[in-house]
Amino acid sequence: MATKSLAQMRPKERGKITKVGGSGHTHRRILDMGVVPSTEVTVERVAPLGDPIEIKIKGYHLSLRKEEAVQIYVEMIER
Amino acid sequence: MLTNEEILRAKDRALAHLRSIYGDDAETIIADRRYGFISGVLKDVVKKPAIERLAWSDKIDRVIVNRWLGIPIFLAVMYGMFQFTFTLSAPLMDWISAGFDFIAVRAVGISPEWLGSLIGNGIIGGVGTVLTFIPPIFLLFIAIAVLEDSGYMARAAFVMDRLMHKVGLHGRSFIPMILGFGCNIPAIMATRTIENPRDRLITILINPLMSCGARLPIYILLAGAFFPAYRGLVVFSMYLIGIILAILMALIFRKWLLPGPIGHFVMELPPYRLPTITGVLVHMWERGKHFLIKAGTIIAGVVVLVWLLSSMPWGVQYAGPDSWIGHLGRFIAPIFAPCGFGQWQAAVSLFFGFLAKETVVGTMGAIFAVKEGSLGTAIASQLSWTPLVAFAFMVFSLLYVPCVATIATIKAETNSWKWPAFTIGYELALAWIMAALIYQIGSLLGLG
Numbered sequence: 127m128a129t130k131s132l133a134q135m136r137p138k139e140r141g142k143i144t145k146v147g148g149s150g151h152t153h154r155r156i157l158d159m160g161v162v163p164s165t166e167v168t169v170e171r172v173a174p175l176g177d178p179i180e181i182k183i184k185g186y187h188l189s190l191r192k193e194e195a196v197q198i199y200v201e202m203i204e205r
Numbered sequence: 206m207l208t209n210e211e212i213l214r215a216k217d218r219a220l221a222h223l224r225s226i227y228g229d230d231a232e233t234i235i236a237d238r239r240y241g242f243i244s245g246v247l248k249d250v251v252k253k254p255a256i257e258r259l260a261w262s263d264k265i266d267r268v269i270v271n272r273w274l275g276i277p278i279f280l281a282v283m284y285g286m287f288q289f290t291f292t293l294s295a296p297l298m299d300w301i302s303a304g305f306d307f308i309a310v311r312a313v314g315i316s317p318e319w320l321g322s323l324i325g326n327g328i329i330g331g332v333g334t335v336l337t338f339i340p341p342i343f344l345l346f347i348a349i350a351v352l353e354d355s356g357y358m359a360r361a362a363f364v365m366d367r368l369m370h371k372v373g374l375h376g377r378s379f380i381p382m383i384l385g386f387g388c389n390i391p392a393i394m395a396t397r398t399i400e401n402p403r404d405r406l407i408t409i410l411i412n413p414l415m416s417c418g419a420r421l422p423i424y425i426l427l428a429g430a431f432f433p434a435y436r437g438l439v440v441f442s443m444y445l446i447g448i449i450l451a452i453l454m455a456l457i458f459r460k461w462l463l464p465g466p467i468g469h470f471v472m473e474l475p476p477y478r479l480p481t482i483t484g485v486l487v488h489m490w491e492r493g494k495h496f497l498i499k500a501g502t503i504i505a506g507v508v509v510l511v512w513l514l515s516s517m518p519w520g521v522q523y524a525g526p527d528s529w530i531g532h533l534g535r536f537i538a539p540i541f542a543p544c545g546f547g548q549w550q551a552a553v554s555l556f557f558g559f560l561a562k563e564t565v566v567g568t569m570g571a572i573f574a575v576k577e578g579s580l581g582t583a584i585a586s587q588l589s590w591t592p593l594v595a596f597a598f599m600v601f602s603l604l605y606v607p608c609v610a611t612i613a614t615i616k617a618e619t620n621s622w623k624w625p626a627f628t629i630g631y632e633l634a635l636a637w638i639m640a641a642l643i644y645q646i647g648s649l650l651g652l653g
Binding site for chain 1: 229230232233236237240263266270271272273275276359363364366367368370376469470471472473474475476
């Protein structure tokens with residue numbers, strides 16, 4: 127199964143989180159918002175200027191910058 | 206009892222142990238288990254409806270933050286908010302200030318003369334100044350509350366973050382910057398939506414560089430008198446200079462004053478909701494009240510102080526050459542000589558501009574005892590200003606000290622006198638340097 131970073135995913139692609147890297151305040155914040163391993167995530171869209179991205183996770187919408195998404199690894203789910 | 210070192214060693218051992226089992230750091234494991242527990246409980250107790258709720262919210266988003274429409278819609282919302290706040294408040298502000306002028310004129314007639322002047326020019330003027338700010342502030346807070354409660358505020362930050370990030374700011378800084386074109390006070394209060402304290406402080410510090418509505422009368426008068434053919438272009442250049450310097454100062458402050466990364470953008474984009482009237486009014490009142498109490502007292506105090514400086518010693522012409530403020534003006538006027546406007550009349554006008562920038566024009570009118578229509582020619586003939594001097598003076602008026610109400614707001618929002626003092630200091634320096642550069646370089650090029 128193909129593994130990517132969340133920042134590389136395109137809109138409408140779906141995947142399962144395998145690892146949330148990083149450290150510090152932003153890392154904790156990402157985890158607090160429910161971005162934890164084995165959760166399913168869908169990329170909804172990219173902002174008009176190309177950053178940040180909007181994802182759907184645990185039934186709600188979350189935005190984060192690409193620089194914050196690069197450390198989140200995802201196993202792709204085929205549609 | 207364990208010593209601190211023993212506790213820390215035990216902690217490190219426990220972390221290493223956890224990592225050897227789970228292959229992940231403690232934070233991730235804790236978050237993972239917490240959400241595992243939550244989903245377990247949810248499975249037991251919550252029954253989800255078959256169809257997905259709030260699908261219509263997603264549909265709205267497909268248009269609102271659309272790749273092509275996202276930015277035009279954002280700009281339209283900003284324009285609407287600006288129009289709502291400042292167009293609706295303009296006549297209200299005029300009525301309030303006309304009402305206070307009406308009372309003040311009658312109060313000046315009270316004898317003894319000093320009491321009439323204190324009540325008319327000082328106290329009623331001071332209270333009137335505070336009250337004229339009520340319409341734009343309360344209307345703006347209504348607009349902000351509607352945007353926040355509906356869920357659009359988060360989308361606005363989502364759309365603008367990339368651009369703001371480039372100039373060292375957060376996506377949420379954009380709205381306060383735009384609002385600054387109307388009035389810096391509500392704009393600075395709007396920075397409360399910025400979570401990261403560093404991002405918020407930088408946004409507050411550069412906000413007075415956004416040319417507020419009160420500075421427009423100065424530009425209109427001087428551009429009309431000195432640049433009749435390029436009036437619009439000259440006024441526009443003031444706004445542009447303000448924006449460029451705001452970006453420059455934001456980069457400088459980020460690098461040297463408040464170094465550190467820009468706050469994260471990990472935030473929920475909540476579903477759209479219809480704001481309730483009660484909710485909006487509560488938000489408006491909670492924030493507006495704060496301005497009235499905190500800023501109001503400082504503003505009224507400074508207005509009375511300037512009244513005192515303009516009236517002393519007893520019996521002089523109000524703000525005339527022999528009043529204390531006239532002496533003060535004469536004393537500091539030489540500082541402005543390198544900028545081209547080293548006359549006491551200019552210095553006194555700038556003192557009054559500290560109360561509210563539009564009074565720069567009114568003060569000159571009072572000093573030359575002419576109506577506003579012929580004020581431009583009076584300045585040109587009596588102070589022998591050239592277009593270059595007028596331009597330098599306009600740039601100085603744009604940049605120097607925020608008005609007293611803005612200073613009071615910075616004090617209230619940062620809860621310290623340090624940051625209003627810093628803002629006054631850096632803006633005065635920036636204004637002087639810019640005006641002097643323009644005058645000196647312009648003179649060298651023979652534009653004087």
